[in-house]
Amino acid sequence: MLIIPVDDISNAAAQNVEKHISGTRAIPHPYGRLQFGRDLELLFKTLGGMGRNPNVASAIVIGIEDNWTQRIADSISQTGKHVEAIGIEGKGDLKVVEKASRWAKEMVQDASDIVKKEQDVADLVISTKCGESDTTSGLASNPTVGRTFEILKDQGATLIFGETSEITGAENILAERIADPSIRDKFMDIFNRYQEEIRREGADLLGSQPTQGNIKGGLTTIEEKALGNIQKAGNLPIVDVLDYADEPTRKGLNFMNSSSAAAECVTLFSAAGAVVHLFTTGQGNIVGNPIEPVVKITANPKTALTMSEHIDLDISGLLRFEFNLDEAAVKLHELTLRTASGRLTANEVLGHYEFSPTKLYISA
């Protein structure tokens, strides 16, 4: 049961409802006022998408004023879910918190009545990205996700990867995997637009992309990082190219325009309806998400040891030839389906619920 604040000044009310009612989760964020154009549309798509995600049973939208609040609620109610909306202006926090808490109580009880049913893997949307990568990511954990994605694709699942800046140096390899010329043009246009943005800033990205952690882990250049990154796509063709937080409509592998920053990227995927995220890490990224469980995979034996509470699957044995890539993929595939069936991931148990909407430009 999700409590969605439309704007920064509605975070307090949303978080107070979360405190009153067990089984709810609020997703506070710093935006939502004086946004306009593409940037505002993306915020609506992100907030609405969180409520639309199949992992959410029902939602309450709380905003300072009624109009934008109702707009997000309407997007969620298209899915047939129970959604309520309330504006704070003219009422104040206390009345809103009381009313929303009473709704939330009923919604949580209704959600607890839902009985689990057998679902087809073909109905799943699964996303991937890597974080604090090192060379063990490109050698082992990313190829394991790639092989797992190949299995899931054969089972009819919808798959999403992205990280627009992090394909730099491997963009042509990916472009060749897009059969439809208009989709390939869209892909190259998204890639080139971001490269142009980097050039315009005139900054040296070394230390940001690759990150300091990447460099410490042995990654030297963006090209090397990108070639490791795309291992997560396996040998799959790319069936569609999505813009930020677009819900995929085609089964198979989709590329989404997205930041490579962990919380921002996973937020976009969760807003697009992904229900399980496969997250590979080398040096130990600890990100989570409020509604999409994040399965952490590492092949770095030091990280598996020193940060074990964050790691769901240690496949460092691949580097020691204790098992092969197919066997590692079977382990990850099994864990993916158990997670989709409700097994809690490390991030959920540790309380990592990062929600970071992408901001395209400064508000008015």
Added chain:
Amino acid sequence: MIIMENVVFLVHNSRDHVGVATVDLEKGTTAQGKYLDVGATLTVEVSEGIPLGHKLSITRISGDQPVIEYGQEIGRAIHEIQPGNHVHTHNIKSMRW
């Protein structure tokens, strides 16, 4: 001379100039590696300490030449690199940014 019997570095592609250490490699050892594409093994004398996950050169790379990993260009050598050298930000640079 100390010879490490196990495979301690991996090479993605038989065209590559570099391998990736899967354990911390010590200066002065002879390290055994394996090509992931063809499965053949190779040995390199390690000329400086190389931490797990970092790259070692498996061939001589001339200054200003592209450096190959995954069978692809990952950057350009800033100066000449000898086999067994640590390959990182001090001796190669991105060709993109």
